[in-house]
Amino acid sequence: MTDLIPITALGTPGGTQPQRARFGALHLAEDDSMGLASFSLRRGQGAPQAVALPGPGGFLGGFAQGQGIGALWMAPDQWLILGTGQALGDFAAQVAVLLPGGCVTDQTDAWAGIEITSDAGPGPIEALMSKLVNIDLAGFGPGRATRTGLEHMSVFVLRRSESQIAVLGMRSAAASLWHALTTAAARLDHARGTA
Amino acid sequence: MTRLSGGLIDRSRTLSFTFNGRSYPGHPGDTLVSALLANDVRLVGRSFKYHRPRGVFSAGSEEPNALVTLGSGARAEPNTRATVAELFDGLEARSQNHAGPLGFDLLAVNDLLSPFLAAGFYYKTFMWPKAFWEKLYEPAIRRAAGLGSLSMQPDPDAYDKGFLHCDLLVIGAGPSGLSAALTAARAGAKVILADEDFRLGGRLLAESHTVDDAPATDWIAGVEAELASLPNLRLMRRTTVWGAFDHGIYGAVERVADHLPDPGAGVRQTLWRITARRVVLAAGATERHIPFANNDRPGILLAGAMRAYANRWAACPAQRVAIFTNNDDGHRTALDLLGKGVQVAAVVDTRPDATALGPYRTYPAAQVTNTWGRRGLTAIRVAHEGGSDWVTCDALGVSGGWNPNVHLASHQRGRPVWDAAAQAFLPGACPPGMIVAGAAAGQGSTHAALHSGAKAAQTALADLGIVANLPDLPRAEDTPLNLRPLWHVPGKRRAWVDFQNDVTVNDIALAHRENMRPVEHLKRWTTLGMATDQGKTANVTAIAVMADLTGQSIAATGTTIYRPPYTPVSLAVLGGGDTGAQFRPRRLTPTHPWAQAQGAVFVEVGPWMRAQYFPRPGETHWRQSVDREVLATRAGVGLCDVTTLGKVDVQGADAGVFLDRLYCNPMASLKVGMVRYGLMLREDGHVFDDGTCARLGAEHYVVTTTTAQAGPVFRQMEFARQCLWPDLDVHLISTTDAWAQISVAGPQARALLGRVVDGFDLSNAAFPFMACANLTVCGGLRARLFRISFSGELAYELAVPARYGAALMARLVDLGADLGATPYGTEALGVLRIEKGHAAGNELNGQTTAQMLGLGRMVSAKKDAIGTVMSRREGLVSDTRILVGLLPVDAAGPVVAGSHLFAEGAVQQTDTDQGWVTSACYSPHVGSSIGLGFLADGAARMGEVIVAANPLQRQNVRLRVVSPHFIDPDGGRLRD
Amino acid sequence: MLIPHPLLGPRDAVEFTYLGDASLLARPDGLAEGADAAFHDYVYLRDNPAGVHRELWYHEQGDRSWLVVTRNTVTHEILGAELARDVALAMRGAK
Incomplete structure (x- = not known):
C-alpha cells in the first residue's frame, strides 16, 4: 500500500x-468510497451473459449479488459500473474480469x-x-x-x-x-x- | 376614510405603510392601491409625457397609471404596479415622474406644450441640425423621459430557478381555471394551477354574485380545500406565467417574498421553467374604457375595477360616483356600489334603450363629453337627448366591454381574430397543446366560464389518453352584456386612449393623416401600447379608433400580436440566481488545496483556477517569482500541475485507424509504449488543436488536448465516431478529472522521479524521449508516466488517481529539496514554452495552419484525415507567414503580443502588414523580452530587423527575426 | 424546445449543442479523384431552408449521442429525431 x-x-x-x-x-x-469504471461493448459483441445491464435511462444497484456492484446506462453500448467501497483498489481491472470482452476505463476519481x-x-x-x-x-x-x-x-x-x-x-x-x-x-x- | 363594509380583508389586524413619506393604515388582504383608496388618496402619479396628474385606473396587472417605486435603498424597485402590490406592514412606496411634490409637478409645463408634443414629435423635431442630436437633444430628452429611477446599487436579494413538469398547466385561477384544475386533478392528472394573485378566485372575488346561492368565496374555499388534498396538483399563488415558448415550455415567475418586508435567508423570486404536455389558458379578460375629453383625471377608472375595490377590498375612490357605460356591466357596478352605501349620481349609458336596473338616475343615449377637477375629478359633462348637464361626482367608472386576455395564446405568432358577435378579439391559432377557456375565450359569464374550463380540461386530457369526468358545476349567473359598441366620444379636446404613453384620439387621427395607418405603424408612430402595461387597456380601443378613421372594419384593420413577457419580469429573476459563486462553476485542480497552502496566486483559465505563480518571502513583484521558477526549472527540476489538459481514453480494434483520421499526422503506426505529438485540423484545413497521443496497448490510446479545447475536441471525436465512421470499433471516454497529472521538468527530473517510482527503469535506454508506461509509485500506487516536454527540458508527466495528486506533489517537493525542486505556475509554464518555441493557444487561434506553425510536413498526404484535403488549398499553401522568434534590438525594449509586424520604414497600413506577435514574455534565460509571431516570408528573413507596431500605445519597437527556439534548438536536452 | 431523443424521450434543448445541416454526415472520400471540389462543397455549401430541415444536434449534457433532428425552422415543429449513427450506417449500406 x-x-x-x-x-x-x-x-x-x-x-x-x-x-x-x-x-x-x-x-x-x-x-x-465508490469505485467507478466505464464499460463499452465492442462492435458486434453481444450483451454480457453474466449480468443484465440496464437500458437507456436505467440504473441497477447491486446486480452482481454480494459484490455491491451496480451499473447505470451512460450512452448507447456504454455503462458506468459502480462498486461500493472499491475506490482504492484497481476497480477497472475488477470490472474487466466481471464483464470480459469489452472496453473498460477507470473513472473512479x-x-x-x-x-x-x-x-x-x-x-x-x-x-x-x-x-x-x-x-x-x-x-x-x-x-x-x-x-x-x-x-x-x-x-x-x-x-x-x-x-x-x-x-x-x-x-x-x-x-x-x-x-x-x-x-x-x-x-x-x-x-x-x-x- | 372611504372604507366600506364587507370585503376580503382581515380587519382584525392593522398594517402600517407609507406613501411619499406619510404613514397610512391598511389590512391584510389589501393591495397598496386598495389601502390608498381607503385612505382617500386618489392622486398616485404623473403621466409619462405631459406630467398630468393621474390616479388609479384598474384593479389588476393591466394598470397603466399607478406605477410607484416600492422599497428603499438598494431594494427600491421602480415602475411597479401599485394595483398588484400586496400590502405588508412597513411597506414603503413613492410616486414617480415628477419634479417637486406630486401635487405640484414643475414638469407639468409639458402639458401646456401639448400641441407641440403630438405623435411623431421627436422624429420630426429633432432632425436638425444633425450635430445637435447627440450633444443637446438626446441628453435633455433622456433626462426628462422615463418613469422611476433605479437605485444604482447591487440587488441585495437572492433569486433562484426551478423546473416543473406536468400533464396540464392551468393559467389563471378564476372560475374557468378552478373548474379546469378540479376536473383534471380529480382525473389523476399531474396538474399545475398558477395565478398571479395572492388569492384564488380571479374575477369571482370582485363580484357580489352568488354561486349555488351562497357567496362565491364559499365555493372557492371548497375547491381550494379539495385541491389542497390532491397530491397530484401543485397550486402556485403569486405566480405569473409570462411566456409561452416552443413545445409546451412556459416561463413563470413566483413572487416568493415580495409580500414580506424582507426575504431573510430565502429567495425573493423564483423563475420556473414549466414543461407542460397540455395547457388551459384561463387568463380572464381586461375591461376596456371609452375615451372622452379629459378622461384621465384621478377618480376616473374602469367600472369593473371600481366594483372590485368595493366588493373585494371594501374601498371606493369617492362617496359620490357616476358610471359611463355602453353595456349592462356598468349597471352592475352601480348596483353593487349602491348596496355598499355609495351614492350613485348617474349612470350615463350610450344605448338609447337603456333603463336603470336599480334606484339611480340613468341617462339613456347619453355620453360623457368633458370632465372637471384639477387634481381629481369633481364633475362630468353629460350630453343626452335633452341637452347637456354637469353632474357632480368625485369618481367615474367607465365600462366599454371586455377584451379577452389572449396574450399567451399569441406568443407563438397566433394572431387574435376579431369576433363581431363578442365585439372582441378572440384567440386565433394557439400554441400547440393550448386550449383557451373562460373570459379569455369570450366565455365571460360565470356559468360559461365554469363550464368552458371543465370542458377544456377534459378535452386536453383526452388528448393524453386520460379520461376526465365533468364535475357537477354550481349554479351561477349567466347574464349577457348587451353591449352596443362605442369606441370613443367624438370631440376636439384631448381624449386619452393609452394613459401610460399619453396617446390620445387626436394622436391617432394625426397618425391617420400622416398615413401611419397599419397597426404596426400606428403603434410605433404614437408609442401606443409600449412600456410596462404593453397597452392592455389601450390597444384594442386604438385599433377601433383607427378603424373608424379609415372606414374599415376592425377585422380588416387587424391587431398587433403579443410577445413575452405578459407582465414585466425583472432581469434579476431571469438570471435565475446565477450570480456570485453560482455565476459559473469553477474547476479546481487536484493540487489546489496544496497550492493554496503554499500561498499560490491563482488565475482563471476558462473554468479552471490554476496556480499562476508561487511567491516566496521577499518577492515583491510577480516577475521575481516567475523568473525564479523558470530558472530553477532549467537548472534543477520544476513541478507543475498540468491536469487541466483534456484527456480522452480511446479504445477498440479500430482505435488506431480512427486516430489516423482525426490527426493530420499518422498515429496507427505509433508503437505501444510510445507517445507522439499530434495535430488536429478542422475540416476547412486550419489547425483545430494539438496535443499528445500515447499508445498504452495495442487497442488502447490516451490522447491529450489543450485545456481550452477539451470540450470541443471530445465533441469532434464523438462526431467522427458516430457520424463519419460509424462502422469502426472505437470507444471514447473522458478521463480529464480522473488523473492528477504533474509535469516534472528539468535536468534533475530523472533523479527526482527515481526517488518515487517502484523499481522502474528510468534510464534513457529503457525509457527514452516520448516513451510512456503504466507503473506504480510511492509504494504501490498505480500511475502513468509519459516522457514528454513542453518546456524543452528533460521532462516527464506523471499521472496518479486524482485523490492522490496533492499528496504526490507535496512528496515530490519534499524529496526534491536537494535537487532544487520548485513548483511553478502558469506564468512560468508560458515562459518556458515561449523560450522553447512551442505553440499554444495564442498560436492556435483558429486562423492558423500547420504550415504557418512550421509543421506543414506533418500533414500526411497518404491518408484521409479531417482537414487534409482543404489544407492543400491554394490560398493556404501560398501563405508565406510562418512562426518566428523575435528579439528586441535594444535589449531593454518591450515585445508586446498583438503588435503587428512591418518592414522597417514601411508605411503602416493593412496592405503592408506582414504578420503579428502572438506571444511575448520576459525570458530570464535570454535576458530580455522575447516573442513569437507569424511573419510573411519569415523563414527567409532570419536576422532581419523589423518593426512591431502597437498603435494603441503609439509603440514602434525594432525587433530582430530569429529562430523560435530560444533554447536548445537541437533538442539535445529532451533526449539526454 | 424539446428534442425527442430516440432513446431517452423528450429532453430540453439546453442539454444539446447545435451543429447544423445534416448533410455533414456525407463526408466525401479525401483520397478519391476530385476530392478538392467535393470538400469545397461539403465544407462551405449548406442548405438553410425556411421550412423542414434536417439538422445535427449533440446531446452534450446527456448521453453524447449525435442526433439527426428533422425540424421545421419556421414553426419549430419537430417531425422526428434519429441517432445520427444509425443514419450514417444506413447511408453506408445504401452506397
Missing part, C-alpha cells in the same frame, strides 16, 4: 474525511459522488431536484438515472430509492456542485420554516 494520503474531492489539505451537511429533512454526504437522503419521504428530495435539474419526476422513480445539466455542470443523477438520490459531478467541480446543492437545500429548508 502506498503511504500517500488521498483527499476527498471536497477536501482541504488534510481533508481526508468526506463532507456532510444537514438541512431539515435532507442529508447531504460526500461519498468517496473522475467523479465526485454526493448522496442525498430525506428522512421525510420523497417530498424534500423531489423539491430539491425541481430546483436543480430539468428532469420530469413522473418518469424518474427508483432505478432511473440520467445525465443532465446542473448549474452549468454536467452530472449524473441516480434515483436510488424514493427518498435517496446520488449526484455524480466532475471531480474538479466538486466544490461548485456542493455549493449548488447546499444552497438549494438551505433555501428549501428556509422556505419550509417560513411557510
Whole structure:
C-alpha cells in the first residue's frame, strides 16, 4: 500500500474525511468510497451473459449479488459500473474480469459522488431536484438515472430509492456542485420554516 | 376614510405603510392601491409625457397609471404596479415622474406644450441640425423621459430557478381555471394551477354574485380545500406565467417574498421553467374604457375595477360616483356600489334603450363629453337627448366591454381574430397543446366560464389518453352584456386612449393623416401600447379608433400580436440566481488545496483556477517569482500541475485507424509504449488543436488536448465516431478529472522521479524521449508516466488517481529539496514554452495552419484525415507567414503580443502588414523580452530587423527575426 | 424546445449543442479523384431552408449521442429525431 494520503474531492489539505451537511429533512454526504469504471461493448459483441445491464435511462444497484456492484446506462453500448467501497483498489481491472470482452476505463476519481437522503419521504428530495435539474419526476422513480445539466455542470443523477438520490459531478467541480446543492437545500429548508 | 363594509380583508389586524413619506393604515388582504383608496388618496402619479396628474385606473396587472417605486435603498424597485402590490406592514412606496411634490409637478409645463408634443414629435423635431442630436437633444430628452429611477446599487436579494413538469398547466385561477384544475386533478392528472394573485378566485372575488346561492368565496374555499388534498396538483399563488415558448415550455415567475418586508435567508423570486404536455389558458379578460375629453383625471377608472375595490377590498375612490357605460356591466357596478352605501349620481349609458336596473338616475343615449377637477375629478359633462348637464361626482367608472386576455395564446405568432358577435378579439391559432377557456375565450359569464374550463380540461386530457369526468358545476349567473359598441366620444379636446404613453384620439387621427395607418405603424408612430402595461387597456380601443378613421372594419384593420413577457419580469429573476459563486462553476485542480497552502496566486483559465505563480518571502513583484521558477526549472527540476489538459481514453480494434483520421499526422503506426505529438485540423484545413497521443496497448490510446479545447475536441471525436465512421470499433471516454497529472521538468527530473517510482527503469535506454508506461509509485500506487516536454527540458508527466495528486506533489517537493525542486505556475509554464518555441493557444487561434506553425510536413498526404484535403488549398499553401522568434534590438525594449509586424520604414497600413506577435514574455534565460509571431516570408528573413507596431500605445519597437527556439534548438536536452 | 431523443424521450434543448445541416454526415472520400471540389462543397455549401430541415444536434449534457433532428425552422415543429449513427450506417449500406 502506498503511504500517500488521498483527499476527498471536497477536501482541504488534510481533508481526508468526506463532507456532510444537514438541512431539515435532507442529508447531504460526500461519498468517496465508490469505485467507478466505464464499460463499452465492442462492435458486434453481444450483451454480457453474466449480468443484465440496464437500458437507456436505467440504473441497477447491486446486480452482481454480494459484490455491491451496480451499473447505470451512460450512452448507447456504454455503462458506468459502480462498486461500493472499491475506490482504492484497481476497480477497472475488477470490472474487466466481471464483464470480459469489452472496453473498460477507470473513472473512479473522475467523479465526485454526493448522496442525498430525506428522512421525510420523497417530498424534500423531489423539491430539491425541481430546483436543480430539468428532469420530469413522473418518469424518474427508483432505478432511473440520467445525465443532465446542473448549474452549468454536467452530472449524473441516480434515483436510488424514493427518498435517496446520488449526484455524480466532475471531480474538479466538486466544490461548485456542493455549493449548488447546499444552497438549494438551505433555501428549501428556509422556505419550509417560513411557510 | 372611504372604507366600506364587507370585503376580503382581515380587519382584525392593522398594517402600517407609507406613501411619499406619510404613514397610512391598511389590512391584510389589501393591495397598496386598495389601502390608498381607503385612505382617500386618489392622486398616485404623473403621466409619462405631459406630467398630468393621474390616479388609479384598474384593479389588476393591466394598470397603466399607478406605477410607484416600492422599497428603499438598494431594494427600491421602480415602475411597479401599485394595483398588484400586496400590502405588508412597513411597506414603503413613492410616486414617480415628477419634479417637486406630486401635487405640484414643475414638469407639468409639458402639458401646456401639448400641441407641440403630438405623435411623431421627436422624429420630426429633432432632425436638425444633425450635430445637435447627440450633444443637446438626446441628453435633455433622456433626462426628462422615463418613469422611476433605479437605485444604482447591487440587488441585495437572492433569486433562484426551478423546473416543473406536468400533464396540464392551468393559467389563471378564476372560475374557468378552478373548474379546469378540479376536473383534471380529480382525473389523476399531474396538474399545475398558477395565478398571479395572492388569492384564488380571479374575477369571482370582485363580484357580489352568488354561486349555488351562497357567496362565491364559499365555493372557492371548497375547491381550494379539495385541491389542497390532491397530491397530484401543485397550486402556485403569486405566480405569473409570462411566456409561452416552443413545445409546451412556459416561463413563470413566483413572487416568493415580495409580500414580506424582507426575504431573510430565502429567495425573493423564483423563475420556473414549466414543461407542460397540455395547457388551459384561463387568463380572464381586461375591461376596456371609452375615451372622452379629459378622461384621465384621478377618480376616473374602469367600472369593473371600481366594483372590485368595493366588493373585494371594501374601498371606493369617492362617496359620490357616476358610471359611463355602453353595456349592462356598468349597471352592475352601480348596483353593487349602491348596496355598499355609495351614492350613485348617474349612470350615463350610450344605448338609447337603456333603463336603470336599480334606484339611480340613468341617462339613456347619453355620453360623457368633458370632465372637471384639477387634481381629481369633481364633475362630468353629460350630453343626452335633452341637452347637456354637469353632474357632480368625485369618481367615474367607465365600462366599454371586455377584451379577452389572449396574450399567451399569441406568443407563438397566433394572431387574435376579431369576433363581431363578442365585439372582441378572440384567440386565433394557439400554441400547440393550448386550449383557451373562460373570459379569455369570450366565455365571460360565470356559468360559461365554469363550464368552458371543465370542458377544456377534459378535452386536453383526452388528448393524453386520460379520461376526465365533468364535475357537477354550481349554479351561477349567466347574464349577457348587451353591449352596443362605442369606441370613443367624438370631440376636439384631448381624449386619452393609452394613459401610460399619453396617446390620445387626436394622436391617432394625426397618425391617420400622416398615413401611419397599419397597426404596426400606428403603434410605433404614437408609442401606443409600449412600456410596462404593453397597452392592455389601450390597444384594442386604438385599433377601433383607427378603424373608424379609415372606414374599415376592425377585422380588416387587424391587431398587433403579443410577445413575452405578459407582465414585466425583472432581469434579476431571469438570471435565475446565477450570480456570485453560482455565476459559473469553477474547476479546481487536484493540487489546489496544496497550492493554496503554499500561498499560490491563482488565475482563471476558462473554468479552471490554476496556480499562476508561487511567491516566496521577499518577492515583491510577480516577475521575481516567475523568473525564479523558470530558472530553477532549467537548472534543477520544476513541478507543475498540468491536469487541466483534456484527456480522452480511446479504445477498440479500430482505435488506431480512427486516430489516423482525426490527426493530420499518422498515429496507427505509433508503437505501444510510445507517445507522439499530434495535430488536429478542422475540416476547412486550419489547425483545430494539438496535443499528445500515447499508445498504452495495442487497442488502447490516451490522447491529450489543450485545456481550452477539451470540450470541443471530445465533441469532434464523438462526431467522427458516430457520424463519419460509424462502422469502426472505437470507444471514447473522458478521463480529464480522473488523473492528477504533474509535469516534472528539468535536468534533475530523472533523479527526482527515481526517488518515487517502484523499481522502474528510468534510464534513457529503457525509457527514452516520448516513451510512456503504466507503473506504480510511492509504494504501490498505480500511475502513468509519459516522457514528454513542453518546456524543452528533460521532462516527464506523471499521472496518479486524482485523490492522490496533492499528496504526490507535496512528496515530490519534499524529496526534491536537494535537487532544487520548485513548483511553478502558469506564468512560468508560458515562459518556458515561449523560450522553447512551442505553440499554444495564442498560436492556435483558429486562423492558423500547420504550415504557418512550421509543421506543414506533418500533414500526411497518404491518408484521409479531417482537414487534409482543404489544407492543400491554394490560398493556404501560398501563405508565406510562418512562426518566428523575435528579439528586441535594444535589449531593454518591450515585445508586446498583438503588435503587428512591418518592414522597417514601411508605411503602416493593412496592405503592408506582414504578420503579428502572438506571444511575448520576459525570458530570464535570454535576458530580455522575447516573442513569437507569424511573419510573411519569415523563414527567409532570419536576422532581419523589423518593426512591431502597437498603435494603441503609439509603440514602434525594432525587433530582430530569429529562430523560435530560444533554447536548445537541437533538442539535445529532451533526449539526454 | 424539446428534442425527442430516440432513446431517452423528450429532453430540453439546453442539454444539446447545435451543429447544423445534416448533410455533414456525407463526408466525401479525401483520397478519391476530385476530392478538392467535393470538400469545397461539403465544407462551405449548406442548405438553410425556411421550412423542414434536417439538422445535427449533440446531446452534450446527456448521453453524447449525435442526433439527426428533422425540424421545421419556421414553426419549430419537430417531425422526428434519429441517432445520427444509425443514419450514417444506413447511408453506408445504401452506397
